[in-house]
Amino acid sequence: MRSRLVLWPLLALVLVGATVVPRQEPIRPIEPVVVTDPALVELGKQLYFDPRLSRSGFISCNSCHNLSLGGSDNLVSSIGHKWQQGPINSPTVLNSSFNIAQFWDGRAADLAEQAEGPIANPAEMAFTHELAVGVVATIPGYVAAFEQAFGPGPIDIARVTKAIAAFEETLVTPNARFDRWLLGDDAALSGEELAGYQVFRTSGCTTCHNGPAAGASSFQKMGLVEPYRTENPSQGRIAVTGEEVDRFRFKTPTLRNVELTYPYFHDGAAGTLTEAVDVMGRLQLGRRFSKKESAQVVAFLRTLTGDQPSFVLPQLPPSSDATPRPQPFD
Amino acid sequence: MRSRLVLWPLLALVLVGATVVPRQEPIRPIEPVVVTDPALVELGKQLYFDPRLSRSGFISCNSCHNLSLGGSDNLVSSIGHKWQQGPINSPTVLNSSFNIAQFWDGRAADLAEQAEGPIANPAEMAFTHELAVGVVATIPGYVAAFEQAFGPGPIDIARVTKAIAAFEETLVTPNARFDRWLLGDDAALSGEELAGYQVFRTSGCTTCHNGPAAGASSFQKMGLVEPYRTENPSQGRIAVTGEEVDRFRFKTPTLRNVELTYPYFHDGAAGTLTEAVDVMGRLQLGRRFSKKESAQVVAFLRTLTGDQPSFVLPQLPPSSDATPRPQPFD
Numbered sequence: 001m002r003s004r005l006v007l008w009p010l011l012a013l014v015l016v017g018a019t020v021v022p023r024q025e026p027i028r029p030i031e032p033v034v035v036t037d038p039a040l041v042e043l044g045k046q047l048y049f050d051p052r053l054s055r056s057g058f059i060s061c062n063s064c065h066n067l068s069l070g071g072s073d074n075l076v077s078s079i080g081h082k083w084q085q086g087p088i089n090s091p092t093v094l095n096s097s098f099n100i101a102q103f104w105d106g107r108a109a110d111l112a113e114q115a116e117g118p119i120a121n122p123a124e125m126a127f128t129h130e131l132a133v134g135v136v137a138t139i140p141g142y143v144a145a146f147e148q149a150f151g152p153g154p155i156d157i158a159r160v161t162k163a164i165a166a167f168e169e170t171l172v173t174p175n176a177r178f179d180r181w182l183l184g185d186d187a188a189l190s191g192e193e194l195a196g197y198q199v200f201r202t203s204g205c206t207t208c209h210n211g212p213a214a215g216a217s218s219f220q221k222m223g224l225v226e227p228y229r230t231e232n233p234s235q236g237r238i239a240v241t242g243e244e245v246d247r248f249r250f251k252t253p254t255l256r257n258v259e260l261t262y263p264y265f266h267d268g269a270a271g272t273l274t275e276a277v278d279v280m281g282r283l284q285l286g287r288r289f290s291k292k293e294s295a296q297v298v299a300f301l302r303t304l305t306g307d308q309p310s311f312v313l314p315q316l317p318p319s320s321d322a323t324p325r326p327q328p329f330d
Numbered sequence: 331m332r333s334r335l336v337l338w339p340l341l342a343l344v345l346v347g348a349t350v351v352p353r354q355e356p357i358r359p360i361e362p363v364v365v366t367d368p369a370l371v372e373l374g375k376q377l378y379f380d381p382r383l384s385r386s387g388f389i390s391c392n393s394c395h396n397l398s399l400g401g402s403d404n405l406v407s408s409i410g411h412k413w414q415q416g417p418i419n420s421p422t423v424l425n426s427s428f429n430i431a432q433f434w435d436g437r438a439a440d441l442a443e444q445a446e447g448p449i450a451n452p453a454e455m456a457f458t459h460e461l462a463v464g465v466v467a468t469i470p471g472y473v474a475a476f477e478q479a480f481g482p483g484p485i486d487i488a489r490v491t492k493a494i495a496a497f498e499e500t501l502v503t504p505n506a507r508f509d510r511w512l513l514g515d516d517a518a519l520s521g522e523e524l525a526g527y528q529v530f531r532t533s534g535c536t537t538c539h540n541g542p543a544a545g546a547s548s549f550q551k552m553g554l555v556e557p558y559r560t561e562n563p564s565q566g567r568i569a570v571t572g573e574e575v576d577r578f579r580f581k582t583p584t585l586r587n588v589e590l591t592y593p594y595f596h597d598g599a600a601g602t603l604t605e606a607v608d609v610m611g612r613l614q615l616g617r618r619f620s621k622k623e624s625a626q627v628v629a630f631l632r633t634l635t636g637d638q639p640s641f642v643l644p645q646l647p648p649s650s651d652a653t654p655r656p657q658p659f660d
Contacts, residue, residue, distance in 0.1 A: 058405065068643060070648070083412045310643075311643060312641065313642070315638050321601075326404070
């Protein structure tokens with residue numbers, strides 16, 4: 001699905017004979033999405049915003065991956081069912097289709113598999129797949145929308161998460177100033193920002209933060225040169241592979257829209273970009289950035305904010321008399 | 331502000347020499363809103379969706395008055411800070427500018443005064459006005475937007491709530507099928523729906539459910555003919571007036587979009603329209619509707635669903651390094 005989505009604009013460039021060749025840099029431009037299945041995406045958008053996928057009727061995908069807030073919740077760790085504290089910082093949903101895998105430890109292969117997780121996690125939406133499907137299947141507006149998107153057949157969790165994933169695949173953020181610079185617009189970056197990118201690139205940040213998402217393409221050890229000290233108990237990818245080498249390896253987060261997705265790191269411990277740049281320099285690269293270099297890198301990072309997804313707030317189809325009611329307090 | 335908003339369309343009708351005179355019925359059509367101050371409304375929309383007005387950084391106006399769900403949360407009572415259970419059902423924000431006063435007991439005179447309440451209520455958003463203003467005033471995007479909307483001068487809670495109220499005044503729902511019928515379109519209602527309206531009107535429902543909001547214009551005793559039994563401790567308007575006559579008097583809710591705003595009554599005890607119609611008939615009118623009459627009234631009530639507010643999901647300006655961070659778990 002991903003490749004189908006991104007190929008169209010490239011193809012269009014070729015067809016019109018455009019000669020724009022992006023600068024050869026480790027970070028690649030993000031292409032706008034071309035929606036090929038609008039009915040599926042529209043259904044997924046509704047489900048993404050629907051708190052009835054949670055036991056309480058209060059928590060939706062958008063609660064922790066808030067599309068008004070850069071696809072994150074801007075909290076150190078999220079709030080789940082009955083105000084339980086989440087174990088890890090919620091990563092942004094923006095550009096998540098570029099991720100090598102989903103979750104910080106990569107335990108889900110793709111967006112549809114990821115979407116299964118929070119619905120049934122007792123500390124998050126605290127529902128079950130069966131109950132969530134039972135709610136959706138009693139809402140006439142959803143029954144019609146699923147039939148339009150998938151054709152005949154019963155609603156099941158696979159269709160629910162496939163629709164949510166199809167919507168999430170549209171949540172890319174092209175047209176960042178850095179992308180415009182990559183595509184040849186010399187005036188898109190200031191001298192300060194360009195200097196910041198040179199510090200970023202020559203210091204080795206692009207070893208991990210590369211590709212269209214400026215990250216998200218590999219698992220890396222947090223605390224490579226110096227150990228990272230945190231009270232967060234997450235052990236990273238070892239939870240998936242069982243391999244000791246994967247202890248404290250996490251998916252490198254995307255730097256796209258990083259100005260919007262504070263606080264930073266899997267434990268949300270860095271509240272500002274300045275702090276995050278300092279910690280990354282010391283712990284991953286063995287380098288102390290000067291105050292001037294740090295300010296330059298932060299200025300560069302702010303050029304990675306792209307066009308945010310823009311759409312009309314979805315209206316959700318009302319429950320019927322047969323729809324099970326939420327149970328927030330039992 | 332209210333009158334300015336509604337007069338324009340009427341004036342327009344006069345100016346073009348239109349001769350549409352609504353049918354003379356106790357329920358009046360809703361006029362579309364003409365926005366006279368788009369900068370103020372846009373700012374109010376951002377604040378309405380911004381969870382940073384709460385101590386936790388998780389609860390916004392839209393959490394309990396969800397504009398994807400008919401301006402309500404579809405819960406018996408709402409979820410507040412640290413998952414506290416609200417004392418009363420959250421009324422819809424849709425058409426709330428028509429309300430005689432705000433809250434079930436009318437303790438706020440207008441929408442701006444209402445908006446002050448939940449921000450500082452320890453069981454709801456659990457913030458203070460000072461802290462909320464302190465957050466907003468450190469966000470550069472808001473500083474610019476307030477200056478654009480209000481001109482120079484400090485941000486204070488009065489400006490915050492005035493902006494939110496200006497947005498809420500736009501949340502009217504014209505063009506319901508019942509409105510089209512009121513305006514002369516005989517085909518807008520089915521025979522069943524029209525029969526339902528006749529039952530509704532001749533039974534006396536319009537004594538309280540009248541005007542453009544089909545309610546919201548008076549305080550009435552819940553349990554007029556037969557007492558209403560509930561475990562909800564709210565005593566209604568007596569909390570405001572101290573007058574014994576106001577015990578168990580509540581603001582009559584609007585019936586606009588009632589198909590979307592379940593569950594019903596101040597205690598949220600009626601889960602379906604059928605149940606609500608039955609209870610209202612017996613307790614307020616001393617009347618047991620037949621199954622046929624009840625189905626007709628419910629069919630009529632569903633014709634009160636109007637055009638839902640349609641707007642692009644707002645993007646919220648990011649916090650600065652100086653912005654105090656949310657405290658969800660302390």
